[in-house]
Amino acid sequence: MAHPYSALDSFTALGDPTRRAIFERVAARPSAVADLARGLPVSRPAVSQHLRVLKEAGLVSATPHGTRRIYRLDPRGIAAMRNWLDAHWSAALDAFKDFADEQTDQETPP
Numbered sequence: 274m275a276h277p278y279s280a281l282d283s284f285t286a287l288g289d290p291t292r293r294a295i296f297e298r299v300a301a302r303p304s305a306v307a308d309l310a311r312g313l314p315v316s317r318p319a320v321s322q323h324l325r326v327l328k329e330a331g332l333v334s335a336t337p338h339g340t341r342r343i344y345r346l347d348p349r350g351i352a353a354m355r356n357w358l359d360a361h362w363s364a365a366l367d368a369f370k371d372f373a374d375e376q377t378d379q380e381t382p383p
Contacts, residue, residue: 284354299333299346300346306341
């Protein structure tokens with residue numbers, strides 16, 4: 274089944290620097306809220322709120338582990354971002370190729 278969230282939701286979620294830091298910590302190692310909150314200038318409830326946004330954007334998933342939830346990257350959300358970037362990258366490369374070809378044609382004497 275396709276991931277229900279768009280890549281743009283994911284990019285928007287990562288626009289917040291604290292949320293990006295939490296995302297990077299989860300990317301380094303699946304962790305519980307308490308572990309993620311250590312060393313951050315925000316409270317545990319704030320970290321939980323940021324994780325909720327990341328989860329809604331499809332970037333992380335949570336697995337119950339006893340009384341805690343362990344957060345890890347959701348590869349489907351990362352894949353959606355990658356696909357979006359790849360599509361735009363291909364279009365940009367095609368446009369650059371067309372531009373370079375036009376420049377070459379203009380520089381070549383008839």
